[in-house]
Amino acid sequence: MEDTIFKDLNISEEILKAVTDMGFEELTPIQSLAIPHILEGKDVLGQAQTGTGKTCAFGIPAIEMVDAGSEEVQVLIICPTRELAIQISEELKHVSKYKSNIGILPIYGGQPIDRQIYALKKKPQIIIGTPGRIMDHLRRKTLKLAGLKMVILDEADEMLNMGFREDIDTILEKVPEEKQIVLFSATMPKEILELTKKYQKEPVYVKATHKELTVPSIEQYYLEVSEASKLEVLSRLIDTNDINLALVFCNTKKRVDEVASSLQTRGYSAEALHGDMRQEQRDRVMNKFRKGKIDILIATDVAARGIDVDDVEAVFNYDIPNDEEYYVHRIGRTGRAGKTGKAFSFVVGREIYKLKDIKRYTKSNIVFMKPPTLMDVEEKKTAAILDKVKETLHEGDLSRYAAYINNVLEEANSHDGSDTSYITSMEIAAALLKMLSAQNSTSSDLSPEIDDVDAGAEKGMVRLFINIGRENKIQPRHIVESIASSTSLPGKLIGAIDIYDRYTFVEVPAEYAAEVLESMKNNTVRGKRINIERSSRKRVTGRKKA
Structure with missing residues (x-):
């Protein structure tokens, strides 16, 4: 199946702008398979695991079909846990960012019901809820579904495993007969097939399979950082790992430009690569990267397609990818031709849950590491300078330079005897090393976001x-x-x-x-x-x- 970008879909400019802000350019497999059918009003049975982009697969069509002028609940999304309800709600709010007058409300147990009743009086058109709390509101008549157009069951197999089958039946029996039903499940046991046979009408079955990680020669690490400290951490990792050729992945074109500019300001040989650049610009940058004329390439996922460079030493996930398969594609750019590679992922706050999904479905060991300290950076740079000094000593032909050192020693120690201090050649060597270290420094001053927070x-x-x-x-x-x-x-x-x-x-x-x-x-x-x-x-x- 050919790669599809969101611009190819029959979706509104408002949603297109929103998904661009979210960093999405290319549809994931489940989105490519499901969205067109859901937009056409068909019932869909989707098999997809967490982390495949399925929330947008049903969320984008759901928001598109909502009548913002109506105060009725038009979309009901049923999911197994409060955490998932909140997560879906947050993502749908991002998707509907530029759509006016669309209300989205999560309802779940563990939150005061009075607060939810008050929020329901504001007439949201999209409700995301757990089965028990949905039934509670139906019994209280605080949730009315007479105007419902679409029902979505997310992680349906998990809901059945948790014993929600009777609750689902109760809810689906209270919704209008003429409605679209979309069901997503990671597995397709007999109970799911019974559910779809009972409630769906000629559903279209779509399935997105996960690609497993097959690059064991890659050492994978993750670092818990703040947004503000990412650039500093990136700089320190590059400096302490002697990385000469690296790929840095960002989720948006804007972020790519920002990171490239910041690295250039710090003295790194870095350039950007993304879809807004002209083809000749992209070709020029790629040729420079292949030939090693630039050390660091910062790119979006789509722009990085076709990068086939065997000597990439490290991949940095500056932003955690939106789809687990993107993670596999990204880190697969290193560790090629029998060489070992390294992959570093920056995790901010609750992104740790995304990383856990990546670890689970790629069956890979991603090891926690702390960001390098400034002392680590300085020690690495000093060691590199000293290695160069040893090489120069081995080459010989130092007599002219030794004469310069003797002159400095004579001048430094030519005092009238009142000063009892004496400068040694060791101290001159230390002073030269200090000067070289300062000249080679690219990291900024100690960043409180890394070391002191x-x-x-x-x-x-x-x-x-x-x-x-x-x-x-x-x-x-x-x-x-x-x-x-x-x-x-x-x-x-x-x-x-x-x-x-x-x-x-x-x-x-x-x-x-x-x-x-x-x-x-x-x-x-x-x-x-x-x-x-x-x-x-x-x-x-x-x-x-x-």
């Missing part, structure tokens, strides 16, 4: 500052309840809470930090609107709290 927090935790404390009658339970009810972070995973008179510090798992910061922003605790941010203050123990 969350100093004092427990390992794997992020320390957050909240501008309320004992004076506001705040207790630990208030902090826990507020975070647990506003985010997907279970209360039992919240770490140390230090409450002072006017402020509070709380530790949360690193993978939840971004969600907590976003969800709690401008939230209220005990009636007071709060400000929450990452803490740069180290944890103080054994001292009386102010």
Whole structure:
């Protein structure tokens, strides 16, 4: 099947612009197979695993068919867990970014139902929910499905494994007879086939198979970083691994240009490659990369098609790919012709879950590593200089340069005797080494995003500052309840809470930090609107709290 880009689909300019912002250029296999049929109004039975892009496979057609002028629920997406409901909701909100008046609401257990009832009164057209909570709202008559046009069952096999078959039957029996049903499942057991036979009308069956990783000679690593520290980490990895030829993958063309420009500013031989460049520009850049005239090529997935260079020493996933198969394609660019290669993936916050999916379905061992420190970088550079010095010593013919050193020694030590210090040839050699190290430096100053953030927090935790404390009658339970009810972070995973008179510090798992910061922003605790941010203050123990 030929590669399809989103511009080839019969979709609106608003959605096309949104998916471009999300970094999508080319459709994944399941998207190519499913979207056209769903757009035509056909029932679809899709077999696809997590990480194949199936959310957009049903989400794009769902948003396209919604009548923004109607206040009825038109799309119902049923999924097994609250985490998946939230994930689907977030992705659909990105897809509908430029569509006006489209409401999307996740409903699930574990969240106060009163809050959901209030949100339902705002008349969202798309509901994403778990079976139990959907049934609860149907019983309360707070969710009405008379205007429903489409039902989507995501991870249907997982819902059956969790015992939701009766709930699904109950829900599907309450929806209008004339509706489109789309069902996605990673496997096709007998129960799924029974379900589709009972509720779908002449469904189109589409299947996307996973390609497994077949490049064992590649060492694979991942690093947990912040967005702000990615460039610094990339620079340090290049410097400490003696990488001469590298591919850096980004999810968007804009990001490619930004990274290429930043690396050039730091003195690296780097160039960009993406679809907005003219063909002759792309050919010129590729030829330079093949011939080793540039060291680092920064590219999007689509632009990198056709890159066939045996000497690529490392691949960097500057952005985690949107599809697991892209990961396989990306890192397969190194470790060729019997050589070993390295792949480094930068993981920000909850992207760790994407990485877990990649590890699971590619059956590969991706090892955690810490970013190199500035000391690591300096030691590597100094070692390289000293290796060069040894080569030069072996070559000989140093008499002229030795004379220069003697002159410097004589001048440095030609004092009247009042100064008792004496400069040695060893010190002159050290001074020269220091000068060379400074000249060869490409890394920026110590980046707090890498080395200092969350100093004092427990390992794997992020320390957050909240501008309320004992004076506001705040207790630990208030902090826990507020975070647990506003985010997907279970209360039992919240770490140390230090409450002072006017402020509070709380530790949360690193993978939840971004969600907590976003969800709690401008939230209220005990009636007071709060400000929450990452803490740069180290944890103080054994001292009386102010």
